[in-house]
Amino acid sequence: xxxxxxxxxxxxxxxxxxxxxxxxxxVGLPGVVYTPKQGRGLPAVxxxxxxxxxxxxYRELLRHLASWGIVTAAPSTQGGPLPSHxxxxxxxxxxxxxxxxxxxxxxxxxxxxxxxxxxxxxxxGGSAVLAxxxxxxxxxxxxxxxAQTVPSASAAAxxxxxxxxxxxxxxxxxxxxxxxxxxxxxxxxxxxxxRTVPKASHLAVTEGMHWSRLLVHGKPNRAAHRTVRALxxxxxxxxxxxxxxxxxxxxxxxxxxxxxxxxEPGAGSDKAAVAxxx
Numbered sequence: 001x002x003x004x005x006x007x008x009x010x011x012x013x014x015x016x017x018x019x020x021x022x023x024x025x026x027v028g029l030p031g032v033v034y035t036p037k038q039g040r041g042l043p044a045v046x047x048x049x050x051x052x053x054x055x056x057x058y059r060e061l062l063r064h065l066a067s068w069g070i071v072t073a074a075p076s077t078q079g080g081p082l083p084s085h086x087x088x089x090x091x092x093x094x095x096x097x098x099x100x101x102x103x104x105x106x107x108x109x110x111x112x113x114x115x116x117x118x119x120x121x122x123x124x125g126g127s128a129v130l131a132x133x134x135x136x137x138x139x140x141x142x143x144x145x146x147a148q149t150v151p152s153a154s155a156a157a158x159x160x161x162x163x164x165x166x167x168x169x170x171x172x173x174x175x176x177x178x179x180x181x182x183x184x185x186x187x188x189x190x191x192x193x194x195r196t197v198p199k200a201s202h203l204a205v206t207e208g209m210h211w212s213r214l215l216v217h218g219k220p221n222r223a224a225h226r227t228v229r230a231l232x233x234x235x236x237x238x239x240x241x242x243x244x245x246x247x248x249x250x251x252x253x254x255x256x257x258x259x260x261x262x263x264e265p266g267a268g269s270d271k272a273a274v275a276x277x278x
Contacts, residue, residue, distance in 0.1 A: 004252035011230035011246070015068030020105050024073060027098045029091065031055060031075035034066035038108040043115035043240035044071040046095040046131075048088055048124025050203075051147075052212040054079060058121065060207055064229045070236055071111050073099050085123055085149035089130035092118050096137070115240040119143060119232060121205050122175060125166075126153035129184060133159040140239035142232045143167065144197075144205045146184055147175035154183040161190035165235045165250075167197055167228060167257065173217045174202035186262055193250070195231070195257040200224040227256040 017036035024031035032055050036042065045065060049055055055062075055074040065072040075091040078084055096118075100111045117140040120128040125146030132138040133156035142165045146153065157164075166185050168177035175181070177196065185194040197204065201218030205228050213219060234246035253259045 003248040004254055007234065007246055007249040008227070008230050008254050008256070011068070011233045011249070012226040014064060015233075017067050017069055019063050019066045021063075022104065024075060024095065024098065027102055029075055029094055029098060030077055031073060031095065032062065033071065033073035033099060033104065034062045035071045035104050035109050036066055036069050037105070039069060040108075040110045041112040041115070042069060042071050042109065043117065043236060044073070044096060044099055044111040045117040045119050045142075045236055045240075046092040046128075047072060047074040048092055048118070048120030048127045049074060049076070049079070050120075050122030050124050050145075050206070051083065052079065052081065052216065053121070053124075053206060053210070057206040057208065057210060060225070061205065061229055061232075065233060065236065068233045068237060070233070070240070071099055071104065071109070083123065085127045085130060086151065088124065088127040089134065092120075092128060092131040093135050093138075113137065115139065117141065117236050117240050119236075121145060122147045122202065123149055126184070129153040129160060130156045132162065133157070138162065140236060141165070142235045143181070144228050145169045145172050145175055145202050146181050148180055148183070154187045157184045157187040158189055160188060163190060163235075163239045164188050164192040165231065166192070166194050167231065168194060168260075169200040169202055169204050169218075169224070170196050170198045171200060171218075172202045182260070182262075185260075192262070194260040194262060196260055197224050197227055197257050223256065231257055
């Protein structure tokens with residue numbers, strides 16, 4: 001437990017890399033990309049935004065992943081009140097194709113096509129599951145407060161045999177864990193972990209003020225920011241690069257994100273604390 005707590009603490013701070021920001025529109029898709037200043041054969045993650053949330057709501061999360069050596073990009077498509085989850089999933093895959101197929105930054109940055117992941121928040125998390133079900137090149141899926149989509153994210157999860165990490169918000173009134181994160185995790189075909197972030201609402205991972213808070217319950221939560229950044233960083237580094245450095249954090253419960261026992265009925269609602277699979 002001491003090792004896991006120390007790793008959690010370490011990963012809440014920015015990593016060793018200087019970060020560059022770029023515009024995905026330059027290669028054909030609206031959105032943003034954050035990269036380490038240099039590096040060849042880097043891992044990459046495409047991140048899906050939540051309902052009505054602009055990509056700027058995740059600026060520091062995306063920058064944080066990049067500071068730890070992960071190229072992170074977020075398409076800004078399907079931002080209206082009636083988005084297509086299927087098309088957002090396609091855009092996540094297109095984003096991975098784009099950042100893999102071109103040299104980024106001043107030409108000193110490249111992405112390894114064998115080290116690709118997807119992530120997301122809310123319906124962007126559900127769309128990430130749809131993307132992984134469609135494309136085997138996606139090696140890992142990490143979400144916060146994932147929400148059901150059309151087509152169903154939990155149905156798509158039955159086709160995803162790669163590692164998944166789903167972080168449920170304890171006080172989520174928009175996409176409660178039982179019908180969303182927990183349902184997706186229970187349906188998962190591969191190794192999966194569900195964790196509960198305490199005192200966190202549906203919008204806990206977002207940053208700053210935005211008018212959508214008039215329609216969507218919740219608000220940013222700094223403690224949740226730290227936990228989510230650390231866990232997603234550990235998860236993607238472990239499963240996209242093969243390092244075992246951060247595995248103790250993924251294998252242990254921590255107070256700020258307890259592992260849910262998916263073998264227990266109704267586990268997500270009573271916050272039990274053992275993983276279905278590591």
